[in-house]
Amino acid sequence: MAAAPMADAPLKKNTRAKGAAPVAPRARSDKRERILNAAVKVFARSGFHATRVSDVAKAAGVADGTIYLYFTSKEHLLVSLFEDRVERLIAFVSAELPKLKTARARLRRIIELQLGLLESERELAEVMTVILRQSTRLLKEYAAPKFSAYLEVIAHVVLEGQRRGEFRSDVSPHLIARAIFGALDGLALTWALGKADRGGLVRASTQLSDVLLRGLSST
């Protein structure tokens, strides 16, 4: 499963290098990145509200005040984290999809990737899930754009499938996109509960794709 590389190379590719400067100025400030990585860990472990800024600082190996050099508030740290990671996810998915020809294959891949992410980056997955629900206000005001962008990627695949005749056309691509995301997120939630067998990831991915693709089939 391709989740692991996503966390490294491809997802970070476009994070800071705006212009492809030949003489890569060796961007200083890995601090921001260290803080974000630490935030993922502690937010996942304790949740946003139960996490103290000093916890993040300690985990990042920086002073409390340093966090405020990169983020204006604890809340901004959360939002930045969300945006940063969803950006990476979108970038990675966008890079993966063109390799596949059919909409069916692409949808299957999306499911595979998002569930793979749950496996390989457990903490990131938890944070994303949690972030989306911590505060409706936060979500509405800041996270919505990036979140919508990701949903758009899924919806686009569905729409293409409809155009090509692979998928039935009597359903709304956006509705399906939201339902797919929700289904995947729901699996994450129950895994977080520790009840379901986490090993069955491949099986889960396959079964979900099977049901979904048959459900969407145009025949």
Add this chain to the structure above:
Amino acid sequence: MAAAPMADAPLKKNTRAKGAAPVAPRARSDKRERILNAAVKVFARSGFHATRVSDVAKAAGVADGTIYLYFTSKEHLLVSLFEDRVERLIAFVSAELPKLKTARARLRRIIELQLGLLESERELAEVMTVILRQSTRLLKEYAAPKFSAYLEVIAHVVLEGQRRGEFRSDVSPHLIARAIFGALDGLALTWALGKADRGGLVRASTQLSDVLLRGLSST
């Protein structure tokens, strides 16, 4: 849509006897109920952490201290609320399902009911969604049993469908149950974002059922 009765009869049975029902049991300790109803409102509006105990007290028309006569802590209030409402939901769904004969009809009804709940009891739906994500710890320690019980209801319908030959048998009923719950919850989330057209409730319910039932069909 059958959401309305649910909101009235079982879910709010003793809450506020507007009409003078002949044999109304008229529970005397309505304080607890008033507090729970107030909690639904303010938690839905502001979220759990942003809500102060005094906000709940004010909304319930009781003193701050009174809340601690019925609940041991703010957290306990949240958990009690969750358990109380999921119990009602299970009771209502359990009462509705026997009226339908096929597993297909029952699954369609579950989707209809849960989405209907979003419409008719917006606040309750938000609280349930929010509660489930506030804190993994809270979820794991307290909410899991009731939540699992609800998932079990869905899974049971799927299993029955498989036994009767209505549904394909190559998928895990529990996996499907979690995915269905997640998909419905995902729709709630995006509605909370205010982006999707909330009017399309019937259409959403129908489309989702169509896709799901075809996806689960045994043929």
Add this chain to the structure above:
Amino acid sequence: MAAAPMADAPLKKNTRAKGAAPVAPRARSDKRERILNAAVKVFARSGFHATRVSDVAKAAGVADGTIYLYFTSKEHLLVSLFEDRVERLIAFVSAELPKLKTARARLRRIIELQLGLLESERELAEVMTVILRQSTRLLKEYAAPKFSAYLEVIAHVVLEGQRRGEFRSDVSPHLIARAIFGALDGLALTWALGKADRGGLVRASTQLSDVLLRGLSST
């Protein structure tokens, strides 16, 4: 010198008893008063910024949080203190002046009273002096009205003196009022420096009055 009583009976007279209720309901909440009295002490000792809210709380014998039940912020505490005490000062001066017939006697009395206040309520005097300079913004936004009201009392005495022919009429009463206040405040400042002989209060008061009254004389 009449400064001492001012701090007690007369100055507090109008503080809370809005209507002269016969059955004095024994107003609860001496807390507010205790906090204000504590604030005078610690603000005078350490200045506003160097004083921690917890210092005031400790001095008042209340919990930190209690202060916020009566004042919205540390700043509001300072402003309230200022307003409260200037109100008392005005009330006391206003009660004293009618006992004297000539403007000359009244001006002499004002000087006497304000300097007496410096002696008997050293801390209060320091706080008032300090408050007026801590923050121009604070002063402009909140303290100005009460402060102006006190200046007005002085200016009014000067004006009356001019009307009666006791004082020269070629000077602005407001200008003189401000200068008198400043002169008195300046003496307080240098006393705070600990350099000047503080015992010479009566002499200072007399000399200042002598110079001022001759300076203002209409002949």
Add this chain to the structure above:
Amino acid sequence: MAAAPMADAPLKKNTRAKGAAPVAPRARSDKRERILNAAVKVFARSGFHATRVSDVAKAAGVADGTIYLYFTSKEHLLVSLFEDRVERLIAFVSAELPKLKTARARLRRIIELQLGLLESERELAEVMTVILRQSTRLLKEYAAPKFSAYLEVIAHVVLEGQRRGEFRSDVSPHLIARAIFGALDGLALTWALGKADRGGLVRASTQLSDVLLRGLSST
């Protein structure tokens, strides 16, 4: 009014040689001076405590750390500023007074100068006023000597007037000096409040001098 020259020649001598003065000594370490000039501005605008060291640094066009090459602390910067400017004021006043023959004329000139300072160097005047009240400790420990020296200048003029028979001898020169300073400072305060008419500077100066000189007259 002679305030302008003071503001230029002695007080700002090396600050910003706009015209190419022939023999300009052109001090090389203008950093210290730039910092002090910046400090006057920002302290006057926001007060000492509300001003951040980085604000001063930015206004001076230097790095935060640079300030600590010239001043040991923020407090030391304030004290240095005070001492520096009072020294200049004393130097200027000391140079001006010998030009006048009578004590009456000299006192009138001092009033004129200090009030003129309020007009022409608003910021400096505010800083001086503010500095004196920020903290009794600061004042006592550091600012007192220079401040006393300035008071001494005024007291000396009064004393001389008494010796020459121009002024009454039944008042303490130091008391009068402190009162005069306070009166002038009090006018500054109310001007800072924005209430009084600031245009009436000449009138204020004249009226104050008139009252004071008549009050001090030996007849």
Add this chain to the structure above:
DNA sequence: AATGAATGAGAGTTCATTCAT
């Protein structure tokens, strides 16, 4: 000398919880 990113102690404020009435 100059820089400014990093530090971390410290303070104001909030609010869940208690308990005397």
Add this chain to the structure above:
DNA sequence: GATGAATGAACTCTCATTCAT
């Protein structure tokens, strides 16, 4: 049972100061 004033622990954020470059 009910109240709500009082409590005080805990947390976010600020900013004077330092020091590696």
